[in-house]
Structures are given as structure tokens and as C-alpha cells.
Amino acid sequence: MASGDLDPPAPDAALSMEQDLDFWFADGSIVVIAEGVGFRVHMSLLSRHSPVFRDIFAIIQPTQGKELGGGGSHQGVPVVHVTDSAHGMHCLLHAMYDSRRYLTDMVPKIPFAVLAALIRLGHKYEHSDVMDEAAKHLEDYFTTDMDTWLKFCFKNRVPNFEFSAEKQADLFECVNLARLTGKTAMLPAMLYACCQLGIDDILAGGKRHSGVIERLSEQDVLLCVVGYTRLLRLSGKIVPAVVGATCAVQCQSWEACSQRMQSLRTVSYKTAGILTINALAGLEWPRRIHKFTVLNCWTGLCRACRDGLVQSYRTTQREIWDKLPSVFGFEKGELGEIWAERYTVWHENLC
Numbered sequence: 001m002a003s004g005d006l007d008p009p010a011p012d013a014a015l016s017m018e019q020d021l022d023f024w025f026a027d028g029s030i031v032v033i034a035e036g037v038g039f040r041v042h043m044s045l046l047s048r049h050s051p052v053f054r055d056i057f058a059i060i061q062p063t064q065g066k067e068l069g070g071g072g073s074h075q076g077v078p079v080v081h082v083t084d085s086a087h088g089m090h091c092l093l094h095a096m097y098d099s100r101r102y103l104t105d106m107v108p109k110i111p112f113a114v115l116a117a118l119i120r121l122g123h124k125y126e127h128s129d130v131m132d133e134a135a136k137h138l139e140d141y142f143t144t145d146m147d148t149w150l151k152f153c154f155k156n157r158v159p160n161f162e163f164s165a166e167k168q169a170d171l172f173e174c175v176n177l178a179r180l181t182g183k184t185a186m187l188p189a190m191l192y193a194c195c196q197l198g199i200d201d202i203l204a205g206g207k208r209h210s211g212v213i214e215r216l217s218e219q220d221v222l223l224c225v226v227g228y229t230r231l232l233r234l235s236g237k238i239v240p241a242v243v244g245a246t247c248a249v250q251c252q253s254w255e256a257c258s259q260r261m262q263s264l265r266t267v268s269y270k271t272a273g274i275l276t277i278n279a280l281a282g283l284e285w286p287r288r289i290h291k292f293t294v295l296n297c298w299t300g301l302c303r304a305c306r307d308g309l310v311q312s313y314r315t316t317q318r319e320i321w322d323k324l325p326s327v328f329g330f331e332k333g334e335l336g337e338i339w340a341e342r343y344t345v346w347h348e349n350l351c
């Protein structure tokens with residue numbers, strides 16, 4: 001951490017601070033002040049887990065009583081000012097004192113803001129356990145595995161965390177955290193989610209109630225712009241997946257089903273709006289093909305034919321999923337091993 005991240009001690013800062021209710025230990029050996037909130041904690045514990053805190057404490061201890069005299073100490077305990085938010089510091093200390101239990105006790109309703117704070121501060125203070133433990137919950141959701149992704153889409157599985165009411169800003173922060181920590185395997189699913197917001201919103205950023213606007217980097221905005229067009233093109237692959245369908249071998253009512261298949265092909269050709277940025281949307285997705293999955297030509301198909309058609313669609317979906325890295329212009333190896341194993345190059349004329 002740069003020394004500039006520490007504020008110079010102000011003479012009366014310690015006096016005007018508000019004491020944190022959870023982290024004010026009578027035997028604490030250091031007072032950390034963030035956004036005017038003081039945390040009286042144990043230097044030894046913070047030093048044990050964070051080389052950054054260790055370095056900070058090494059600097060301030062010998063000077064205690066000189067540069068840090070008066071407002072620089074509180075009841076004889078040295079004070080250090082940090083530029084982090086009070087909420088962030090509160091979360092970090094919880095994770096340091098309570099270990100994994102802090103997050104696991106909140107599953108499946110871990111507030112996104114808690115995960116974001118732990119990832120950001122875990123990274124800043126070089127406490128990789130805290131950072132990795134929090135990131136794991138995002139990695140679980142912004143998965144590299146399509147079957148897992150489908151479970152979340154169809155609500156067969158719920159995430160371990162909850163986005164805030166400012167989901168747009170949360171999504172952009174997710175991307176920025178993945179970039180910050182180098183956990184790039186999450187980026188295809190994250191950028192896909194960002195694209196669903198539309199280019200206008202991506203360019204505008206996500207405004208928080210605090211007034212802060214969360215934005216993607218210029219580089220990631222460009223990836224989204226390129227990816228957006230490609231996703232629209234890929235979504236067109238659903239047409240051949242549906243119109244190329246034929247009756248299943250196990251069909252129970254071939255004559256009726258083949259007539260309905262024919263109607264389905266006619267409807268599919270005529271269906272405007274089949275192109276969507278949600279290229280991975282399922283057949284049952286309300287805003288996509290739902291309009292004809294309620295028609296007789298769909299519902300009247302025998303089980304075997306309907307399953308066959310869904311299967312054909314799933315194959316197309318899987319092809320699109322495997323193309324996500326190249327949709328967003330990533331090179332092989334940029335996103336880690338799992339994506340690299342099934343990397344496909346984007347060919348403008350073939351996709």
C-alpha cells in the first residue's frame with residue numbers, strides 16, 4: 001500500500017471519532033479510524049494476517065508520543081487513520097476476528113456490499129484468505145459452467161449473496177473487482193450480464209444513492225460494445241435450432257407432431273424479435289420464444305418431440321456459451337485454464 005493511503009494524524013480526530021460498537025476492545029492496542037469511526041483492535045492480530053498492517057504498525061510504533069502525540073493517540077493507544085470506508089473496515093475486521101463464520105452465517109443472503117468490501121480490502125491489505133473467501137461466492141455465481149448458469153437462470157439454485165437495490169452499479173463493481181484481483185474467469189459471465197443492461201446504461205454507469213457512479217473501465221466498455229453485437233448475431237442461431245427440428249425417433253404420434261413441427265417452423269420464421277442480446281436465454285424464457293411455447297404447435301407436441309427440440313436448443317446454447325470468451329475478445333489463456341480448454345476463435349463470417 002502506498003504511504004498516501006494513510007491520512008496524516010489530525011490533532012483532534014481521535015477525540016471527535018465515533019466508536020464502533022462491535023470492534024472496541026478495552027485491551028485493544030491500536031485505534032484504526034476510518035471515515036470518523038474508530039475501531040480499537042489488536043495490533044498483533046491484524047499484523048499476523050496482513051503484511052500491510054504489519055508495515056503500518058512498524059512505522060507508527062517508534063514515533064508514538066512524538067508525531068502521534070495528542071490526537072495521534074487515544075487513551076494512550078496509538079491511532080492510525082485509513083482512507084477506507086467505515087463499512088469496509090467493519091467488514092474486514094469481522095472477517096479477521098470471526099474468520100469464515102462471518103460469511104457462512106449470512107448465506108444465502110450475504111449483502112453484495114459486504115462481499116465487495118472484503119474483496120477490495122482483502123486485496124489492499126494483502127489478506128488473501130479474506131479476499132478469496134469472499135470472491136468464491138461471486139465465482140460460484142458468475143460461473144464458467146453452463147449447467148450451473150442454467151440452474152441460476154431457472155431458479156433451481158439461488159446465489160449465496162444478494163445484490164443491492166443498485167444492481168446496475170453492483171454489476172459494474174463486480175467487473176472492476178474481477179479486474180482488480182485478477183480473477184478473470186468470472187469476466188465472460190459478468191460482461192454478459194452487463195450487456196443485458198444495454199449499451200446506454202453501460203456508458204452511463206451505475207449511480208449509487210451516495211452519488212458515486214460506478215463505471216466500467218474504458219477497456220471493458222469497448223469489450224461490451226463489441227460483445228453486444230456478437231451476442232445479437234449468435235442469438236440468431238436459435239432459428240435453425242428450432243426450424244431444423246424433426247420428430248423424435250420415440251415419437252408417440254408422428255402425424256400430429258409433424259404437423260405441429262411444420263407450424264412451429266412457420267411461426268419461427270415469422271417471429272420477429274427472436275434476436276435478443278440474451279443469446280443464452282432458454283426456450284422458456286419469457287421475453288424470447290415464450291410467445292410460441294404457449295401455442296398449440298408447441299404444447300401439442302408429444303413429450304419425446306418436445307424434449308428433442310429442447311435438447312437441440314441446449315446444444316446451440318452450449319456452443320454459444322463456449323464462444324463467450326471470444327465474443328468479448330479475450331485471448332486464449334487470458335481467463336484461466338477452464339475457459340482455455342474449450343476456447344473457440346471468433347470468426348466474423350462463421351458465427
Ligand SMILES: [Zn+2]
Binds near residue numbers: 251257305
Ligand atoms: Zn412426437
